[in-house]
Amino acid sequence: MSDSSRRIRMRVTGLLAGATLLTAAGCGTGAEGSTGSGGTEGGRPEITAAMYPLQWLAEQVGGSDATVTGLTKPGVEPHDLELSPQVVAGLESTSLVVYIKGVQPAVDEAVEQHAADRGFDAATMVTTLPAGQGQGHEEEGGHAGEPGDGHGDEAGDEHGDEHGVSYDPHLWLDPSRFATVATKLGEKLAAADPAHAQGYKDRAAKLSADLTALDKELASGLANCGSDAMVTSHEAFGYLANRYGLHQIGISVDPDAEPSPARLAEVSEVAKREKVTTIFTETLVSPKVAEVLAQEVGATTAVLDPIESQPATGDYLSAMRQNLTTLKAALSCS
Numbered sequence: 001m002s003d004s005s006r007r008i009r010m011r012v013t014g015l016l017a018g019a020t021l022l023t024a025a026g027c028g029t030g031a032e033g034s035t036g037s038g039g040t041e042g043g044r045p046e047i048t049a050a051m052y053p054l055q056w057l058a059e060q061v062g063g064s065d066a067t068v069t070g071l072t073k074p075g076v077e078p079h080d081l082e083l084s085p086q087v088v089a090g091l092e093s094t095s096l097v098v099y100i101k102g103v104q105p106a107v108d109e110a111v112e113q114h115a116a117d118r119g120f121d122a123a124t125m126v127t128t129l130p131a132g133q134g135q136g137h138e139e140e141g142g143h144a145g146e147p148g149d150g151h152g153d154e155a156g157d158e159h160g161d162e163h164g165v166s167y168d169p170h171l172w173l174d175p176s177r178f179a180t181v182a183t184k185l186g187e188k189l190a191a192a193d194p195a196h197a198q199g200y201k202d203r204a205a206k207l208s209a210d211l212t213a214l215d216k217e218l219a220s221g222l223a224n225c226g227s228d229a230m231v232t233s234h235e236a237f238g239y240l241a242n243r244y245g246l247h248q249i250g251i252s253v254d255p256d257a258e259p260s261p262a263r264l265a266e267v268s269e270v271a272k273r274e275k276v277t278t279i280f281t282e283t284l285v286s287p288k289v290a291e292v293l294a295q296e297v298g299a300t301t302a303v304l305d306p307i308e309s310q311p312a313t314g315d316y317l318s319a320m321r322q323n324l325t326t327l328k329a330a331l332s333c334s
């Protein structure tokens with residue numbers, strides 16, 4: 001290493017140390033049980049994002065002014081995420097945890113216990129829809145008295161029931177709501193890091209415009225369809241259905257739970273009545289149940305991505321456009 005590069009590195013290190021000191025002094029950390037200090041890395045906000053769509057959103061808004069760490073690794077179904085003690089402890093020093101209460105119980109609990117004053121719950125930024133918007137998700141259905149399902153009294157596999165919220169948490173599948181979350185996150189970061197406020201606001205505005213354009217594409221693409229019934233393997237698409245005039249019939253609300261025979265019979269009946277030609281399966285969930293159902297009602301299957309995890313290729317926007325293409329073909333949209 002040449003002397004000059006070493007000098008530069010030392011200077012940079014010195015600057016970073018200074019910035020850290022300044023930040024620490026400004027935030028008044030150090031006291032036991034202090035809250036609201038927020039983690040900083042040389043002054044940059046450190047954002048922890050609970051799952052892929054929120055991580056993507058935070059990266060777009062944060063840009064080079066913030067660091068974003070995701071809690072859910074690519075390819076992992078996020079609902080049953082478990083967090084290691086180290087990860088949970090790490091929340092003590094993060095600036096902001098971007099999450100949606102009701103999606104991941106482990107995250108909800110960790111935020112409550114370690115980052116209660118630094119949680120950014122996207123569900124509080126938008127108008128939510130009630131859980132089980134589709135139909136027939138009442139708990140008293142097939143679960144009651146079902147032997148050996150291991151759930152005991154907690155038979156309901158409703159996200160809402162199980163995770164302590166009464167709304168459907170899959171709000172990122174409506175780009176117009178997601179645009180609102182982007183704007184709010186931009187405002188939040190601008191207030192937390194005033195030196196870079198304009199950057200956060202500009203990037204949030206750009207993202208919001210991209211999401212609004214996507215929303216318009218979906219609206220026009222799904223405006224004239226032969227069918228409005230989407231049978232999905234996991235009831236994740238309530239917001240998309242609600243926004244674009246479709247009707248979701250979810251086989252299961254819990255991606256990991258086998259639906260009861262009663263529920264399957266019910267969905268099969270609806271699918272036949274509505275002349276459903278496609279049963280939608282998901283990227284991270286076994287398509288077995290959907291395939292059996294498709295065979296029974298004489299339909300084919302196609303993959304819809306609930307974008308709960310990072311798509312194999314592309315990002316949130318391209319995955320949503322792929323969903324639109326899939327929906328248009330399956331529902332005979334002109």
Ligand SMILES: [Zn+2]
Nearest residue numbers: 079170236308
């Ligand atoms: Zn889900």
